[in-house]
Amino acid sequence: MMYTVIIPAAGQGRRMGCGHNKVFLEVDGIPVIRRTVEVFQAHTACSAIYLAAKEDEIGQLTTLLHDFPKVRGIIAGGSERQYSIYNVLKVIPKTDIVMVHDGARPFISHETLDALYESALNNRAAIAAVPAKDTVKVVVDGQVSSTPERSTLWLTQTPQAFTYDVLLTAYQRAEADGFLGTDDASLVERTGVIVHVAQGSYDNIKLTTPEDLYFAAALLKKRGI
Ligand SMILES: Nc1ccn([C@@H]2O[C@H](COP(=O)(O)OP(=O)(O)OP(=O)(O)O)[C@@H](O)[C@H]2O)c(=O)n1
Numbered sequence: 001m002m003y004t005v006i007i008p009a010a011g012q013g014r015r016m017g018c019g020h021n022k023v024f025l026e027v028d029g030i031p032v033i034r035r036t037v038e039v040f041q042a043h044t045a046c047s048a049i050y051l052a053a054k055e056d057e058i059g060q061l062t063t064l065l066h067d068f069p070k071v072r073g074i075i076a077g078g079s080e081r082q083y084s085i086y087n088v089l090k091v092i093p094k095t096d097i098v099m100v101h102d103g104a105r106p107f108i109s110h111e112t113l114d115a116l117y118e119s120a121l122n123n124r125a126a127i128a129a130v131p132a133k134d135t136v137k138v139v140v141d142g143q144v145s146s147t148p149e150r151s152t153l154w155l156t157q158t159p160q161a162f163t164y165d166v167l168l169t170a171y172q173r174a175e176a177d178g179f180l181g182t183d184d185a186s187l188v189e190r191t192g193v194i195v196h197v198a199q200g201s202y203d204n205i206k207l208t209t210p211e212d213l214y215f216a217a218a219l220l221k222k223r224g225i
């Protein structure tokens with residue numbers, strides 16, 4: 001059995017403030033999106049890679065990723081991450097397991113991919129996450145309203161891995177209900193399917209704001225890449 005990965009790369013990168021889509025940013029000379037796709041290209045259990053791109057960036061991405069044979073399609077995304085992923089999910093061939101992974105998370109490891117894939121095969125739904133290190137407050141109008149027990153709080157990453165049927169049903173139901181979530185698992189949770197957690201790595205950061213580029217440089221140095 002193998003899995004297909006959907007990589008959303010159709011964002012604006014507004015918070016990065018670099019004036020263009022951050023997935024094209026070069027980190028130590030290599031564009032972020034090439035770094036991300038490379039990890040899946042080299043992962044044995046991955047059979048196909050599909051990306052969501054802004055319509056006017058499909059050509060640029062096609063050129064940039066031309067030497068990755070597992071890239072089977074680059075599809076026009078939507079105005080929200082969820083819509084971008086759904087546009088891809090609707091057109092890919094049916095498969096056993098589908099993973100979703102942010103184009104802006106280039107430091108995903110094969111170790112995490114192995115753990116997630118295995119969990120998705122066994123449990124139908126699995127996410128990569130790490131325990132919260134800080135104390136997290138619920139804040140309403142500038143005032144603390146509660147302090148959830150930290151041992152129950154996990155910071156969610158991608159990849160998130162599901163059986164094809166579980167993910168498609170969740171996206172169809174979200175569309176029917178007009179529900180917009182900030183990750184894929186939240187769509188699956190509302191269908192009643194139990195989502196399992198595979199311990200991820202603190203290295204698997206999402207490049208979101210400019211200071212993340214300092215962390216990226218440090219991570220590359222640590223890996224000797
Ligand atoms: N309409 C969108 C929005 C986001 N993404 C992708 O989803 C991933 C995670 O989203 P995020 O970090 O929020 O990226 P941006 O939306 O680009 O960032 P910002 O919110 O700062 O504009 C990124 O790889 C991004 O390209 C997407 O495919 N389609």
Ligand SMILES: O=P(O)(O)OC[C@@H](O)[C@@H](O)[C@@H](O)CO
Pocket residue numbers: 081102156157158182183206
């Ligand atoms: O900031 P946005 O809501 O566009 O995207 C957030 C998602 O990428 C994020 O929820 C996952 O990476 C899981 O943390």
